[in-house]
Amino acid sequence: MIGIFVFLASVLTLVFIYATLATILNFEAGWGGLWDLGTAGLLAVGAYCYVILTVESNEIIFSPQLPVWAGIVVTSIFTGAVAFLIGLPSLRMRDEYFLITTFAFSVVVLQLITTESSITLGATGFHNIQRPFDDYVSTRSYNFVLLGISTFVLITIWLLIRRLGRSPFGRLLRAIRDNEPAAKSIGKMIFVTRLKVFVITGALIGAISPMYVWYIRSLSPHMFHVTLAFTVWTALVIGGIGNFWGPVVGALILIGLTEALQFLQYSAEYAVLLSAARPIIIGVGLIIVMRFRPEGILPEKHSFKNARKIIDYQKQI
Amino acid sequence: MIQYIFFGLLTGSILAIAASGFALIRQVEGFLNIAHGQYMLIGAIVGLSFMQLGVNVIFSGILATLIVGLIGLLLSWIVFEPLRGKGHLVQFFSSIGVAFVLYGLILATWTGNGIKVYPLNFGNNFNFGFINFTFGEIYVIGIAWSCMLFLHLFLTKTSIGLLIRAVANNSTLAKTRGVNSSFVLYIVWFLSSGLAGLSGVLVGALGSVHSELGWQYILTILAVSVMGGVGNLYGVLASGLILGLVMDLSSLFIPSKYGMVLVFSVIILILLFRPQGLFSTRLQQRES
Numbered sequence: 001m002i003g004i005f006v007f008l009a010s011v012l013t014l015v016f017i018y019a020t021l022a023t024i025l026n027f028e029a030g031w032g033g034l035w036d037l038g039t040a041g042l043l044a045v046g047a048y049c050y051v052i053l054t055v056e057s058n059e060i061i062f063s064p065q066l067p068v069w070a071g072i073v074v075t076s077i078f079t080g081a082v083a084f085l086i087g088l089p090s091l092r093m094r095d096e097y098f099l100i101t102t103f104a105f106s107v108v109v110l111q112l113i114t115t116e117s118s119i120t121l122g123a124t125g126f127h128n129i130q131r132p133f134d135d136y137v138s139t140r141s142y143n144f145v146l147l148g149i150s151t152f153v154l155i156t157i158w159l160l161i162r163r164l165g166r167s168p169f170g171r172l173l174r175a176i177r178d179n180e181p182a183a184k185s186i187g188k189m190i191f192v193t194r195l196k197v198f199v200i201t202g203a204l205i206g207a208i209s210p211m212y213v214w215y216i217r218s219l220s221p222h223m224f225h226v227t228l229a230f231t232v233w234t235a236l237v238i239g240g241i242g243n244f245w246g247p248v249v250g251a252l253i254l255i256g257l258t259e260a261l262q263f264l265q266y267s268a269e270y271a272v273l274l275s276a277a278r279p280i281i282i283g284v285g286l287i288i289v290m291r292f293r294p295e296g297i298l299p300e301k302h303s304f305k306n307a308r309k310i311i312d313y314q315k316q317i
Numbered sequence: 318m319i320q321y322i323f324f325g326l327l328t329g330s331i332l333a334i335a336a337s338g339f340a341l342i343r344q345v346e347g348f349l350n351i352a353h354g355q356y357m358l359i360g361a362i363v364g365l366s367f368m369q370l371g372v373n374v375i376f377s378g379i380l381a382t383l384i385v386g387l388i389g390l391l392l393s394w395i396v397f398e399p400l401r402g403k404g405h406l407v408q409f410f411s412s413i414g415v416a417f418v419l420y421g422l423i424l425a426t427w428t429g430n431g432i433k434v435y436p437l438n439f440g441n442n443f444n445f446g447f448i449n450f451t452f453g454e455i456y457v458i459g460i461a462w463s464c465m466l467f468l469h470l471f472l473t474k475t476s477i478g479l480l481i482r483a484v485a486n487n488s489t490l491a492k493t494r495g496v497n498s499s500f501v502l503y504i505v506w507f508l509s510s511g512l513a514g515l516s517g518v519l520v521g522a523l524g525s526v527h528s529e530l531g532w533q534y535i536l537t538i539l540a541v542s543v544m545g546g547v548g549n550l551y552g553v554l555a556s557g558l559i560l561g562l563v564m565d566l567s568s569l570f571i572p573s574k575y576g577m578v579l580v581f582s583v584i585i586l587i588l589l590f591r592p593q594g595l596f597s598t599r600l601q602q603r604e605s
Contacts (some may be wrong), residue, residue, distance in 0.1 A: 004512055023417045024392065035406075038348065079491050089589050090585075092589070093588060095542060096349055097588055099349075100540065100543045100588070101585055101586070101588060103534075103536065103539065104540060104581040104584055105581075105585070106581065107536055107577060108577070108578050108581045108583055111574075111575075111577045112577050112578060114574075115574045115575065115578075136519075138331030180504070189379060225532075226532045226536070227417075227532065230351075230413050230417070231414070233410070234410075234413070234414075234417075237410050267554070272425065273425055275424060276421045276422070276423075276424035277421065277423070277426035278417070278421065279417040279420045279421035280415045280418050280422065280425075281421075283413070283414040283416070283417030283419075283420075283421065284414070284418060285414070286410055286411065286413060286414030287411050287414035287415065287418070288412050288418065289395055290400065290407050290411045290414065290527070291396075291399060291400065291411070294403055294404070302533030
C-alpha cells in the first residue's frame with residue numbers, strides 16, 4: 001500500500017517539475033511572445049552549475065563545495081547571465097530564426113557539456129548526488145520530501161509569474177506581443193523588455209534546476225534530450241498558452257498520463273512497448289488539441305477577465 | 318585535404334536533398350515540419366528492411382522513397398489539411414505531435430534497438446593520387462545530384478512545377494486563378510516526404526541506422542534551411558553543401574568532437590549578420 005503512495009508522490013513530483021518549467025515558459029512565450037526552444041539548454045546549464053558548485057568530488061578540477069542555498073543562488077545568477085549572453089544576439093531575430101538560434105544554443109551547450117569532461121565528467125555524468133535532508137529520511141520516504149519541495153517551488157513560481165503577469169510589466173509584454181509597432185510608437189523599449197524577459201526566464205530556470213537533479217539523482221547530458229523542450233512546450237500548448245492555470249493543467253494531464261503507464265509495467269516484454277507509448281501519447285494529445293481546441297484547454301482570455309471588462313467599458317464610452 | 322572536400326561533398330549532398338524537401342513544405346505550407354526528420358528515419362528503416370529481405374539496393378531505395386512519400390501524403394491528408402488556415406503555429410505544433418507519434422511507433426515496432434548497418438559492399442577502394450573513394454560513394458553523390466537536377470527541372474519546366482511555384486508565391490492569387498491548390502499540396506507533400514525517405518536511405522547506406530536519427534537530423538535540417546534563407550530552395554541546396562563541407566573540413570583544424578559546436582556557432586554568426594539567411598531574396602523583393 002505504502003508503495004503506491006511512494007509511486008504517486010514521485011509521479012506528482014515530476015508533474016510539478018514540468019508544471020514549473022511550463023509556467024516559466026508561459027511567461028516567456030505566452031506573454032513575452034518569445035518562441036524559445038532553448039529551455040533544455042538553460043536547464044542543463046543550471047543543473048550542471050549547481051552540481052559542480054555543490055558536489056563533493058575530486059574527479060573534477062573545480063569543486064568549491066558550496067552549501068545548498070549558496071549553490072542555488074549562484075546557479076540562478078549564473079544561468080541568468082548565460083541567458084543574457086544568448087539573448088543579446090538571438091533576440092535580434094524574429095520568429096523561426098529566434099527558434100533556431102535558441103535551439104542551436106541548446107545543442108552547443110549539450111555538446112560542450114559532453115566534451116568538457118574535466119569539469120562535467122562527460123557522457124558518464126554524476127551519480128548519487130547528495131540531496132538536502134538526505135540523512136534524516138530513508139530513500140523510500142525521500143519521495144515525500146521531494147514532493148514537498150516541488151509543491152513549494154511550483155506555488156512560489158506560480159505566484160511570482162501571476163504577479164508579473166498582472167503587473168504593468170506583464171501588460172507591456174502582451175502589448176509588445178500583440179502589436180509591436182504600436183508599443184514602439186508610445187516609446188516602449190522593445191529589445192530591452194525582451195532581454196529582461198529572457199534573463200528573468202534564465203534566472204528562474206537556473207533556480208529550479210536543482211530540483212530536477214534531486215529528482216533524477218544523477219546528472220548526465222542524456223537528461224536534456226531534444227524531446228525535453230518539446231515536452232514542456234506540449235504541456236503548455238495542451239493546457240493553454242497565456243492562461244495562469246494552463247501550464248499546470250497541461251503538465252498534470254500530459255505527465256500524469258505518461259507516468260500512469262508505469263502501473264502497467266509487469267514484465268520486461270512490455271517495457272519496450274511502454275517506453276514507446278510515451279511519445280505516442282504526447283504526440284496524439286498534441287495533434288488532437290491542436291485540431292479541436294488550438295488555443296488549449298484553458299484559453300488565455302479566462303485569465304484576464306478584468307482586462308476584458310476595462311476594454312468593454314471603454315467601448316461603451 | 319581533397320579527401321575531406323570529397324567527404325564534405327558527400328555529407329553536403331545528402332543534407333541538401335533532405336533539407337530541400339523541408340524547404341518545399343516551408344515555402345508552400347508556411348510552417349517548419351518537425352516530422353521531416355522522422356520521415357528520414359522511416360526511409361532508412363524501410364530501405365534496410367527491404368534489403369534484409371533480399372531486395373536489390375536500387376529497388377529498396379526506390380520502394381522506400383515511394384512508401385515514405387505515400388506516408389507523408391497520408392499524414393498531410395489526415396493531420397495537416399484540416400489545419401490549413403488556422404495559423405502556422407498550430408501546424409508547427411501538430412508536426413511536433415506527428416514527429417512524436419512516428420518516433421513512438423518506430424520504437425514499438427522496429428525490433429532493433431541498437432545501431433544497424435546496411436548490408437552493403439561499396440566495392441573496391443580507388444586511389445587517385447590525393448583521393449580515396451569507392452564506387453558506392455560515387456553512386457551516392459550521383460543519386461543526390463541527379464535528384465537535385467530532377468527537382469530543379471520539375472519545378473521550372475513542368476506545368477505542375479509552375480503551379481507549385483504559383484501556390485508558394487501567392488496562394489490566394491493562385492486560387493483565384495483557378496489553381497486546385499489542395500491537389501498541388503498533395504504533390505508537394507509526396508515529393509517532400511519522398512525526398513526525406515531517399516535521404517534517409519542514403520544516410521543509412523553511408524553510415525548507420527538508429528532510432529534517434531530523426532531527432533538528430535532535424536536539427537541539422539533546420540540549421541541548413543534557415544542558413545539558406547527559408548524562402549529560397551536553391552539557397553537551401555547551396556547551404557546544405559556548404560554546411561557539409563564545413564562539417565568535414567573543420568575536423569582538419571579542430572578536434573572532431575567540436576564539430577557540432579563549430580557548425581552551430583557558424584550558423585548563429587551568419588544569422589547575426591544576415592538575419593534573413595545567406596541567399597534570401599525576400600528583402601530584395603520588398604525593396605523593389
